[in-house]
Amino acid sequence: MKRFAGDWIQIRTEYLETCGLPLYLNAIAGEDGIVLLDSGVAATPEASISGELAAAGLRVEDIALVVNSHAHPDHMGGNANLRRLADPEFAAPAAEAAWLEDNDLVIRELWEPNPDAYLLDDAERADLYGLFGDRVRVDRLLRDGDTIVAGGTPLTVITTSGHSPGHIAMHDPQRGVLFTFDDVQGAGTPVAHSDVWLPPLYHDVERYLAGLRRLAAADFELLVPAHGDHLDRAAGLARIEESIAFVERAGDFVAGYVARHGETRLGPLAHALGTELGPYDGVNLQTMSVAKAHLDQLVRRGALTPVWRHAPGPA
Numbered sequence: 001m002k003r004f005a006g007d008w009i010q011i012r013t014e015y016l017e018t019c020g021l022p023l024y025l026n027a028i029a030g031e032d033g034i035v036l037l038d039s040g041v042a043a044t045p046e047a048s049i050s051g052e053l054a055a056a057g058l059r060v061e062d063i064a065l066v067v068n069s070h071a072h073p074d075h076m077g078g079n080a081n082l083r084r085l086a087d088p089e090f091a092a093p094a095a096e097a098a099w100l101e102d103n104d105l106v107i108r109e110l111w112e113p114n115p116d117a118y119l120l121d122d123a124e125r126a127d128l129y130g131l132f133g134d135r136v137r138v139d140r141l142l143r144d145g146d147t148i149v150a151g152g153t154p155l156t157v158i159t160t161s162g163h164s165p166g167h168i169a170m171h172d173p174q175r176g177v178l179f180t181f182d183d184v185q186g187a188g189t190p191v192a193h194s195d196v197w198l199p200p201l202y203h204d205v206e207r208y209l210a211g212l213r214r215l216a217a218a219d220f221e222l223l224v225p226a227h228g229d230h231l232d233r234a235a236g237l238a239r240i241e242e243s244i245a246f247v248e249r250a251g252d253f254v255a256g257y258v259a260r261h262g263e264t265r266l267g268p269l270a271h272a273l274g275t276e277l278g279p280y281d282g283v284n285l286q287t288m289s290v291a292k293a294h295l296d297q298l299v300r301r302g303a304l305t306p307v308w309r310h311a312p313g314p315a
């Protein structure tokens with residue numbers, strides 16, 4: 001636990017030990033209760049949130065509002081357990097409400113939209129359901145420009161639509177803080193005790209870039225990501241530039257691959273991206289999505305033609 005600016009507390013979670021990535025949540029305490037930005041995975045409320053709040057002299061039962069930045073399990077998996085502990089309201093991006101309320105839907109649409117190229121195995125699927133936990137209904141649907149009040153001051157929603165289709169950042173002009181959650185990804189994040197990096201994840205090249213440019217234009221002194229340390233303004237802007245540079249590098253890689261191969265299939269392209277562009281562990285949700293995003297971009301520019309094929313087997 002770290003205390004910033006009096007009422008703003010950063011919660012260190014167990015995610016580094018269980019899943020190999022640092023994960024920080026943020027809590028802002030005020031007279032109307034605590035606003036918690038993201039809820040971790042299903043285990044996080046009891047493993048980390050209760051104890052970290054207690055260390056700051058706060059009570060988990062006083063969480064009045066949980067804001068989920070997007071529908072990935074490490075940002076909303078704790079919702080149901082927080083409801084048991086504190087019964088807060090839940091606010092989340094309107095664009096991802098359906099995913100936030102339905103684990104089967106988010107797994108099918110996010111992990112397995114191209115089942116001929118990539119499907120989870122049974123163990124991965126079971127792990128994922130464990131991280132997601134039970135779902136709760138979203139009470140407040142957030143859209144770009146909406147505000148929530150935390151610790152007596154307004155935070156503004158910036159829809160970035162980058163790392164996930166409805167991803168939001170929260171801008172706190174009073175404290176000079178930009179909570180970017182997972183949107184500013186650089187060239188990825190090293191996974192602890194391994195040789196691999198978690199690759200950047202995005203689904204639409206132009207939307208991701210536009211979101212990053214909006215974040216760069218925001219007035220902030222501190223950029224606060226979920227999976228790493230706070231960055232001052234200069235370092236935050238540099239990290240945004242690094243994120244944009246990765247997209248350019250991935251775009252060049254995909255264009256070069258397509259030029260060499262002519263006919264391109266998604267699975268082999270994702271594998272090449274996940275092994276040649278960086279130590280990104282081959283085919284996974286991230287490399288599949290980034291490969292697809294850049295293919296879509298080439299299709300939109302008229303440089304590629306998509307082809308549908310009949311796959312023999314059960315219809």
Ligand SMILES: [Zn+2]
Pocket residue numbers: 070072075163182
């Ligand atoms: Zn995420």
